[in-house]
Amino acid sequence: xxxxxxxxxxxxxxPGPIEVTDxxxxxxxxxSMSHVSPDFIPVFGDCLRMTRQVLYTADAQPFLISxxxxxxxxxxxANLVEPGENVLVLNSGYxxxxxxxxxxxxxxxxxxxxxPFGSAVDLKTLEVALHSKSYKLVAFTHVDTSTxxxxxxxxxxxxxxxxxxxxxxxxxxxxxVASEEIQMDAWGIDVVLTASQKxxxxxxxxxxxxxxxxAVKVFETRKSPVTSYYASWKKWLPIMRAYEAGSAAYFATPxxxxxxAYNASLTAITQKSPSLADRFRLHKEASARIKSAAEELxxxxxxxxxxxxxxxMTALYFPDGLVASDLLPRLAKRDIVVAGGLHKDYKEKxxxxxxxxxxxxxxxxxxxxxxxxxxKESLAEAKASxxx
Amino acid sequence: xxxxxxxxxxxxxxPGPIEVTDxxxxxxxxxSMSHVSPDFIPVFGDCLRMTRQVLYTADAQPFLISxxxxxxxxxxxANLVEPGENVLVLNSGYxxxxxxxxxxxxxxxxxxxxxPFGSAVDLKTLEVALHSKSYKLVAFTHVDTSTxxxxxxxxxxxxxxxxxxxxxxxxxxxxxVASEEIQMDAWGIDVVLTASQKxxxxxxxxxxxxxxxxAVKVFETRKSPVTSYYASWKKWLPIMRAYEAGSAAYFATPxxxxxxAYNASLTAITQKSPSLADRFRLHKEASARIKSAAEELxxxxxxxxxxxxxxxMTALYFPDGLVASDLLPRLAKRDIVVAGGLHKDYKEKxxxxxxxxxxxxxxxxxxxxxxxxxxKESLAEAKASxxx
Numbered sequence: 001x002x003x004x005x006x007x008x009x010x011x012x013x014x015p016g017p018i019e020v021t022d023x024x025x026x027x028x029x030x031x032s033m034s035h036v037s038p039d040f041i042p043v044f045g046d047c048l049r050m051t052r053q054v055l056y057t058a059d060a061q062p063f064l065i066s067x068x069x070x071x072x073x074x075x076x077x078a079n080l081v082e083p084g085e086n087v088l089v090l091n092s093g094y095x096x097x098x099x100x101x102x103x104x105x106x107x108x109x110x111x112x113x114x115x116p117f118g119s120a121v122d123l124k125t126l127e128v129a130l131h132s133k134s135y136k137l138v139a140f141t142h143v144d145t146s147t148x149x150x151x152x153x154x155x156x157x158x159x160x161x162x163x164x165x166x167x168x169x170x171x172x173x174x175x176x177v178a179s180e181e182i183q184m185d186a187w188g189i190d191v192v193l194t195a196s197q198k199x200x201x202x203x204x205x206x207x208x209x210x211x212x213x214x215a216v217k218v219f220e221t222r223k224s225p226v227t228s229y230y231a232s233w234k235k236w237l238p239i240m241r242a243y244e245a246g247s248a249a250y251f252a253t254p255x256x257x258x259x260x261a262y263n264a265s266l267t268a269i270t271q272k273s274p275s276l277a278d279r280f281r282l283h284k285e286a287s288a289r290i291k292s293a294a295e296e297l298x299x300x301x302x303x304x305x306x307x308x309x310x311x312x313m314t315a316l317y318f319p320d321g322l323v324a325s326d327l328l329p330r331l332a333k334r335d336i337v338v339a340g341g342l343h344k345d346y347k348e349k350x351x352x353x354x355x356x357x358x359x360x361x362x363x364x365x366x367x368x369x370x371x372x373x374x375x376k377e378s379l380a381e382a383k384a385s386x387x388x
Numbered sequence: 389x390x391x392x393x394x395x396x397x398x399x400x401x402x403p404g405p406i407e408v409t410d411x412x413x414x415x416x417x418x419x420s421m422s423h424v425s426p427d428f429i430p431v432f433g434d435c436l437r438m439t440r441q442v443l444y445t446a447d448a449q450p451f452l453i454s455x456x457x458x459x460x461x462x463x464x465x466a467n468l469v470e471p472g473e474n475v476l477v478l479n480s481g482y483x484x485x486x487x488x489x490x491x492x493x494x495x496x497x498x499x500x501x502x503x504p505f506g507s508a509v510d511l512k513t514l515e516v517a518l519h520s521k522s523y524k525l526v527a528f529t530h531v532d533t534s535t536x537x538x539x540x541x542x543x544x545x546x547x548x549x550x551x552x553x554x555x556x557x558x559x560x561x562x563x564x565v566a567s568e569e570i571q572m573d574a575w576g577i578d579v580v581l582t583a584s585q586k587x588x589x590x591x592x593x594x595x596x597x598x599x600x601x602x603a604v605k606v607f608e609t610r611k612s613p614v615t616s617y618y619a620s621w622k623k624w625l626p627i628m629r630a631y632e633a634g635s636a637a638y639f640a641t642p643x644x645x646x647x648x649a650y651n652a653s654l655t656a657i658t659q660k661s662p663s664l665a666d667r668f669r670l671h672k673e674a675s676a677r678i679k680s681a682a683e684e685l686x687x688x689x690x691x692x693x694x695x696x697x698x699x700x701m702t703a704l705y706f707p708d709g710l711v712a713s714d715l716l717p718r719l720a721k722r723d724i725v726v727a728g729g730l731h732k733d734y735k736e737k738x739x740x741x742x743x744x745x746x747x748x749x750x751x752x753x754x755x756x757x758x759x760x761x762x763x764k765e766s767l768a769e770a771k772a773s774x775x776x
Binding site: 002004006007009012014016017018019020025026028029030031032033034035036037065066067068069070071073074077101102105106195197203204205225226227228229230231232250251252253254255256257258337339342 | 390392394395397400402404405406407408413414416417418419420421422423424425453454455456457458459461462465489490493494583585591592593613614615616617618619620638639640641642643644645646725727730
């Protein structure tokens with residue numbers, strides 16, 4: 001093991017990128033390696049296998065592709081939907097809008113069910129929609145990073161299976177994988193797409209998507225050609241299968257260093273303490289601490305109900321009379337970096353705190369205490385300066 | 389400056405990824421930063437500006453997007469060509485085939501001029517083709533990584549400007565940027581696309597594309613919508629302009645750590661010794677040394693003519709009676725990692741050596757000597773064992 005220590009820095013508690021361990025960063029500084037080296041192939045293969053473990057799936061097909069999380073939408077839109085086919089998007093914020101935009105770019109006919117701000121689409125509404133029309137695919141954002149709203153993944157999958165068993169259920173887990181429990185096989189989720197820089201605790205740059213065998217079959221039996229080149233599973237499926245089987249194949253150079261980093265983080269998540277189940281519990285506990293501390297200080301959450309609030313992030317309205325510039329620079333002065341608002345209609349009115357990964361699972365760190373203390377001090381200072 | 393030293397490792401001399409400096413790897417291990425942080429914005433902005441410098445362009449528009457070099461083809465195909473438009477590809481190997489495949493995926497009508505194996509398309513053939521039909525875009529691989537063949541970028545651009553001035557000239561520089569001189573403005577190249585892990589001396593994971601203002605205008609005046617989401621300049625252009633102007637904008641999370649690494653490498657390339665001009669000269673010198681040493685040992689190059697041989701890599705036929713398994717493992721035993729063949733029709737018959745970046749510009753290193761010595765010893769050993 002190396003003695004590498006990252007530089008001192010402000011604590012990054014935005015909803016991704018998140019704080020990354022020294023181990024993971026050191027892996028990201030691995031000497032250059034050939035992408036077809038016999039030393040590298042099992043590193044890539046293990047990433048595929050461990051990605052499955054995080055999602056509790058035995059046989060779904062992971063895709064690890066150089067790109068942002070956004071590329072996952074292209075993968076779904078280009079490979080699983082044919083032009084003119086119907087898709088239903090459960091829209092709970094900014095990322096629902098964007099996924100819809102992506103699906104339409106590739107020719108899907110998209111209907112959206114819009115949740116009220118701070119809320120998720122309710123299951124009854126979903127059920128009615130599924131009865132009224134046949135959908136190839138139902139997509140939802142598990143945690144909308146713009147609002148911190150958590151959708152009921154298990155419930156959604158159940159309704160889809162019951163009312164429209166042929167539809168594919170697609171979970172956008174960019175802000176939920178490894179911070180929220182996702183039982184891909186048990187719940188019947190067909191696609192989980194995510195990125196490396198949130199719950200998975202790795203620098204950004206990796207589009208991670210896992211497709212059930214049912215989804216792979218839908219892809220393999222599509223009638224029209226895939227209209228993307230870089231996002232085409234026709235190109236990537238043989239590559240992923242080759243690396244997992246222990247041999248190299250080439251379509252595009254993988255982000256070798258980032259794969260080492262992802263491997264280091266996945267190893268910690270799947271093989272070290274805490275266990276995966278404990279990891280989810282620790283996220284819930286840290287989230288509860290932050291949320292109750294914020295409420296005690298008079299902050300109100302965007303999520304209208306506790307059951308609708310994510311466990312890896314918290315979105316809070318500024319108290320009356322205060323704006324972003326009153327609070328965020330004061331937090332930064334205390335070395336705490338949070339994020340501003342993102343949802344187009346409300347972005348001036350709230351801010352967001354991320355609490356994922358090492359900041360919540362490493363008992364040696366006091367990140368959550370630091371965040372709560374800084375929030376308290378900054379709020380008091382802001383109120384005093386504005387006579388609120 | 390840090391005292392970070394990368395782990396001892398085999399010398400990686402494939403045509404990308406290449407050896408990366410400690411400084412660049414250390415930057416890749418930067419603590420997590422927000423992609424919209426005021427500290428990060430100028431790092432990204434400087435990458436855009438320095439990318440221009442490397443290509444000798446005053447005002448072309450760089451795009452830095454999380455992805456493999458391959459994504460550059462999607463960017464060209466999706467943004468600059470509309471379905472049914474004519475494209476001419478000068479095909480000098482594997483990467484010409486692939487670029488053609490990508491263009492057709494997005495609906496382009498592609499004609500190919502195939503160069504004989506080991507050669508580039510000659511300018512006279514290009515001229516005739518341009519007289520016979522009108523092309524929206526002419527694309528060529530500057531250095532085909534599968535063969536080490538160098539195309540005459542300046543000459544191609546001249547012919548296009550003379551015969552078909554409205555056509556866009558697109559240079560695939562994945563294996564040439566920063567190892568071969570490219571005068572984008574002076575020569576009239578409209579698009580240069582590349583990746584981070586070759587001459588630019590950074591780990592893989594960044595699609596780097598630079599578009600002339602003429603190309604940007606062609607994009608902005610296109611009639612049909614862009615059919616890719618992730619590769620759409622409609623999404624990315626405002627982002628690149630914002631970061632360069634000193635403010636953040638969001639479409640997809642950039643690969644923050646890799647941007648730090650790319651910044652470190654670009655800083656060395658554009659602001660430190662050797663100068664950019666000297667860098668190209670040093671690549672030529674190292675290339676000449678390797679090529680002449682290989683020829684003295686009895687190896688023959690794939691490139692049929694010295695003027696057609698790249699300066700950042702060398703592709704060599706195995707001598708009669710020897711195959712890859714005779715030579716490559718013996719090089720690896722001497723800690724030298726070279727690459728096998730890639731071109732579909734000839735891949736068992738040759739191997740490739742990369743000589744780019746720090747391996748050729750850092751006078752403190754003896755990488756080229758080590759490669760030559762190992763090649764000599766390995767060849768002698770292989771011949772002896774096979775009685776060749």
